[in-house]
Amino acid sequence: MLLTCADVRKTFGSAVVLDGLDLSVDEHEVVALIGASGSGKSTLLRCINLLTEVDDGTITLDGEDITNPKINPDVVRRKIGLVFQSYNLFPHMTVLDNITLAPVKVHGKPPAAARELAMEWLNRVGLADKSGSYPDGLSGGQQQRVAIVRALVNSPRLLLLDEVTSALDPELVGEVLTMIRDLKGDGMTMILATHEMGFARQVADRVAFLDNGRVLEQGPPAQVLGDPVEARTRQFLARIIEAGRL
Amino acid sequence: MSAEIHRPSDLQLGRIAYRRGQAIRSVLLAALSTAVLGTLLGVLITGAPGWARVKQSFFDWPIAREYLPEILEGLWLNIRLFVVCAVCALALGLVAAVLRTLRGPVFFPVRALATVYTYTFRGLPLIITIYLFAFGVPGLRLQGTPNVVVLGGAAITITYGSYIAEVLRAGIESVHPSQTAAARSLGLSYRQSMRHVVLPQAVRRAAPALLNDVVSMQKDVGLISLAGPIDAIRAAQIASAETANFTPYVVAGVLFVLFALPLIGVTDVVTLRAARRQNAGN
Numbered sequence: 412m413l414l415t416c417a418d419v420r421k422t423f424g425s426a427v428v429l430d431g432l433d434l435s436v437d438e439h440e441v442v443a444l445i446g447a448s449g450s451g452k453s454t455l456l457r458c459i460n461l462l463t464e465v466d467d468g469t470i471t472l473d474g475e476d477i478t479n480p481k482i483n484p485d486v487v488r489r490k491i492g493l494v495f496q497s498y499n500l501f502p503h504m505t506v507l508d509n510i511t512l513a514p515v516k517v518h519g520k521p522p523a524a525a526r527e528l529a530m531e532w533l534n535r536v537g538l539a540d541k542s543g544s545y546p547d548g549l550s551g552g553q554q555q556r557v558a559i560v561r562a563l564v565n566s567p568r569l570l571l572l573d574e575v576t577s578a579l580d581p582e583l584v585g586e587v588l589t590m591i592r593d594l595k596g597d598g599m600t601m602i603l604a605t606h607e608m609g610f611a612r613q614v615a616d617r618v619a620f621l622d623n624g625r626v627l628e629q630g631p632p633a634q635v636l637g638d639p640v641e642a643r644t645r646q647f648l649a650r651i652i653e654a655g656r657l
Numbered sequence: 658m659s660a661e662i663h664r665p666s667d668l669q670l671g672r673i674a675y676r677r678g679q680a681i682r683s684v685l686l687a688a689l690s691t692a693v694l695g696t697l698l699g700v701l702i703t704g705a706p707g708w709a710r711v712k713q714s715f716f717d718w719p720i721a722r723e724y725l726p727e728i729l730e731g732l733w734l735n736i737r738l739f740v741v742c743a744v745c746a747l748a749l750g751l752v753a754a755v756l757r758t759l760r761g762p763v764f765f766p767v768r769a770l771a772t773v774y775t776y777t778f779r780g781l782p783l784i785i786t787i788y789l790f791a792f793g794v795p796g797l798r799l800q801g802t803p804n805v806v807v808l809g810g811a812a813i814t815i816t817y818g819s820y821i822a823e824v825l826r827a828g829i830e831s832v833h834p835s836q837t838a839a840a841r842s843l844g845l846s847y848r849q850s851m852r853h854v855v856l857p858q859a860v861r862r863a864a865p866a867l868l869n870d871v872v873s874m875q876k877d878v879g880l881i882s883l884a885g886p887i888d889a890i891r892a893a894q895i896a897s898a899e900t901a902n903f904t905p906y907v908v909a910g911v912l913f914v915l916f917a918l919p920l921i922g923v924t925d926v927v928t929l930r931a932a933r934r935q936n937a938g939n
Contacts, residue, residue, distance in 0.1 A: 460842055489844040499839035503857045512853060513843035565843065 412471075413438045413600055414459065414569060419468035421454055421624075428454045430624030431468070436569070436602060441595050443611035443632070444604040446621035447647060452604035453496075455621070456571045459602070460493045473568065489517060492562030496574040498554040500546040500561070506533070507542040510561045518565060525564070532560045536590055552583030556590055563594075570594070572603040576610075588614075608651055612636050620644045717904040724896040724905045731892035732912050738810050738888070739878045743871055745814040750821025755851065757826050771822070778819035783880060786812040791884035809884040817874045824870060828863030829855055865928040872924055875917050889913065 414436040421429040428451045436442050444452045457463040459470055461477065461484040470478045477487045500509050507529055514525040533539045536556050546554055555575055562570060572591065576584045588610050594601065595614055605611055611618055612632040619629040620641070628641045639645050665673070702708065756764070756771040778786070790812040791805045802808075832855050840850035860867075882890040889909045896905035 462838055462842060485841075485844055485846050488842055491842075493842040495835065495839065497835060499835045501836065501839070501854055501858075503861065513845060516849055516853065517844040561843070 412436065413440075413473060414602075415469075415471040416455070416459070417469050417471070419455070419458060419470060420466045421451070421458060421463065422466055428624055429458070429465075432621075432625050434619060434626055434629075436600060438600055439598045440616050441599075441601045441603070441614055443615035443618045444602060444621055445606075445608065445611060445618060445635075445647075450621040451624045452621055453573050456493065456573050456602065456604060459569075460491050460571060461487055462493075485517075489565060490568045492565060492567035492570040494555070494558050494562050494570070494572045494575050496577050498546070498551070498558045498578070500554055500558055502546050505543050505545055506538070506549070506557050509546070509557060510564055513561070514564050528564055529560070532564060533557075536560060550583060551579045552586045555579065555587050559587070559590060559594075563599075568600065570599055570601045572601060572605075574604050574606065576605070576607060606651075608636055608648070620647065622647070713902075715903050715907050717900075717902050720896075720900050720902050720904045721908050724892070724900075725908060727892045727896065728889050728905060728909050728912065731887050731889035732909070732916065734806070734886060734888045735878050735881070735913075736916065738806065738813075738881060739875055742810050742814045742817065742878060743874060745810075746817040746821055746874065747867075747871075749814060749818030750825055753818060753822035754825035754829060755856075757822070758829055758851075775819045775822050775826075778816050779823065781816070783813065783816045783877060784883065786816050787880055787883055805884040806881065806886050809881040809886070810878075813874065813878060813880070817870060817877075820870050821867060824863050824866045825859060827866075828859035831862055832858045862931070865924065865931050868920065868924040868927055872917055872920050875920060876913055879913065 412435045414434075416432055416434045419429050419432045420427075428449075432451065432455065434442070434455075444455065446452055454463060458465050459472075465478050468478070469476050472487065472490065475482070500506075501512070504512065507526060510529040510532070511520075511522065511525040514520040514528065515522050520528075530539060530542060533542055536559075538553060538556060538560075541549060541553060541557075546557070549557065555578075559570075559572075559575070575591075576587050579587065584607070588607070591601070591603070591610075592614055603611075603615070615632050617629055618632045618635040619626045620635060620639070620643075621627065622641075622643050628635055628639060628644050635644065636648065639648060705711075753771045753774055756767050757775070759768055787809050790808040794808055795802050795805070836854055836858065837850050840854040841847075845853065879888060879890045882888050882894070885891075887895070889912060890906075893905040893909035897903060
């Protein structure tokens with residue numbers, strides 16, 4: 412197992428967001444987290460990336476307990492990429508500088524090599540001509556693809572995608588999803604929190620339904636999305652179908 | 658897009674002609690109202706019963722010409738002092754602002770010290786600080802006491818550093834936490850996130866307020882005259898005492914305004930640009 416979350420608990424004040432959650436992710440596996448807003452998907456991703464401290468339980472990455480308070484979070488984060496719903500590109504830097512910042516400052520890559528790698532990726536995702544632009548000159552879909560490249564150039568062991576298409580106009584969702592599909596082809600291990608059930612079905616090896624801070628049901632997409640066992644999962648999917656998102 | 662040039666319709670041509678007419682009318686009206694008000698003010702001021710005495714006391718041309726070189730020489734001191742104080746105050750403010758944002762128990766004392774500093778020197782009148790530094794410190798008769806210009810400059814720097822620290826701190830806090838989260842998620846340390854992600858954005862946002870403080874500092878370097886050195890204001894004061902006329906003060910005042918104009922202009926442009934960026938969304 413690349414990542415194991417065991418009995419993870421997180422509360423904010425009196426709200427219990429993660430309530431003894433268990434989840435394992437194998438290398439090269441793509442796991443889609445689904446569930447209602449507030450079911451703990453984003454919180455789980457932030458806990459894995461140590462942006463949020465767990466209140467109990469352990470998270471193990473590559474056999475190392477990363478919830479151990481003695482561990483240096485900066486070192487752990489070098490192995491994990493996180494992409495946010497709202498892109499969070501640095502507005503004062505060009506696309507190229509956004510991408511090369513961490514390789515140069517964190518990983519000690521020579522600037523020229525970092526630029527070369529960044530351009531390779533930008534070429535691959537069709538954004539090479541935007542390398543000198545600032546984020547506010549890009550569409551949402553372009554910004555999100557840059558944000559994904561920014562995470563990828565650090566060669567993470569694990570990529571976390573937090574509802575990366577939720578802030579996008581419908582016609583821009585496709586370009587981002589295509590990119591994620593390509594990454595799966597590369598063998599990238601990913602956990603993606605998503606509301607795009609159709610996409611989860613296509614790209615995920617496993618779908619995990621989060622409910623009340625736990626993984627209520629998980630399995631192959633066809634089973635969880637097509638023939639769920641739990642009543643709560645069926646209810647959730649029924650609401651999604653009602654909203655026309657499946 | 659078609660390369661063909663679009664020919665406006667007659668309707669649009671009519672609108673353009675109408676708007677042009679309106680624009681010309683506006684310019685003429687503005688010129689007329691300015692001329693009327695200007696003439697009125699001119700007549701009122703120069704026609705006032707005390708005008709002759711005002712002119713003699715404040716706008717005596719020969720006296721202005723005679724003392725201009727000395728006042729200019731004094732202004733050179735103000736300019737040099739301003740440049741040095743501005744650079745030092747910005748550096749000091751930056752350090753104090755960053756120290757105030759540090760989290761963690763180890764940093765409690767520095768955080769507290771920075772807070773006490775900004776509270777004290779924003780509250781303490783600059784004149785008192787200058788007196789304490791320029792007269793109080795030499796009074797201690799310590800070895801290696803610097804001269805009064807340095808001491809007065811230090812007083813100005815420390816006072817303005819506290820204002821600048823607060824402006825920068827507000828800028829740092831206005832950068833959305835998601836920016837720090839993004840930086841940290843890439844593996845950048847707290848210090849690296851601050852240096853490469855938060856501070857550059859904070860300084861840009863705080864630029865209008867920072868420049869305002871710098872403009873204000875530009876004239877307050879004149880308070881160095883209280884400490885004794887012959888700057889523009891002290892030179893004007895001497896000239897005024899010699900001639901029993903206030904024209905030298907007016908000359909020094911005009912020079913200060915001219916000296917400040919470029920930076921005031923820059924401040925306006927930066928503020929305008931910041932506002933435009935904000936209105937552009939994001």
